[in-house]
Amino acid sequence: MKHSIFYLFLFFFVSCEAQNSSEENSFNGRILPENVCRVVKDGGTERPFTGEFWDHKAEGIYICVACDNPLFSSENKYKSGSGWPSYYDVLNEGKVKKVDDLSFGMRRIEIQCAECEGHLGHLFNDGPQPTGMRYCVNSASLKFIPKNQ
Numbered sequence: 001m002k003h004s005i006f007y008l009f010l011f012f013f014v015s016c017e018a019q020n021s022s023e024e025n026s027f028n029g030r031i032l033p034e035n036v037c038r039v040v041k042d043g044g045t046e047r048p049f050t051g052e053f054w055d056h057k058a059e060g061i062y063i064c065v066a067c068d069n070p071l072f073s074s075e076n077k078y079k080s081g082s083g084w085p086s087y088y089d090v091l092n093e094g095k096v097k098k099v100d101d102l103s104f105g106m107r108r109i110e111i112q113c114a115e116c117e118g119h120l121g122h123l124f125n126d127g128p129q130p131t132g133m134r135y136c137v138n139s140a141s142l143k144f145i146p147k148n149q
Helices: 003-022 035-042
Strands: 060-064 069-071 095-101 108-113 118-125 136-137 142-146
Touching: 003 095, 060 095, 108 136
Parallel strands: none
Antiparallel strands: 060 069, 060 142, 095 108, 108 118, 118 136
16 A cells, blocks of 8 residues: 555656646747757757757748748848858748847847747847848757758
């Protein structure tokens, strides 16, 4: 009987931990890897030159990892030297939301997915023409769809 109670308690404890873990790593109804959740849900930033797409050159579109909203085209991607994927424009107007970010004692513009409000990165005014803008995006917030798919 003692063993039964112990195993019942152990099962309950492990079940609760598993549930909490998946809830912590979910965003917009999707279970996401911890590093992705840290970016899109918590507003984190991946280290430069470590993300999957910082030096990605294939043709296609980049969509939101949390809701599949089409965000950026490879046609607008350029090598900024920052270590993060950089785009001088969005795929279509209204796909990316701009929000004032006053964190860390700085004034910046955060960019979010307009559909799910997942954190993408930041917008800077040091990009190339024709816009002069740099959408500096975390790879963890993106999925890539090749042109021929």
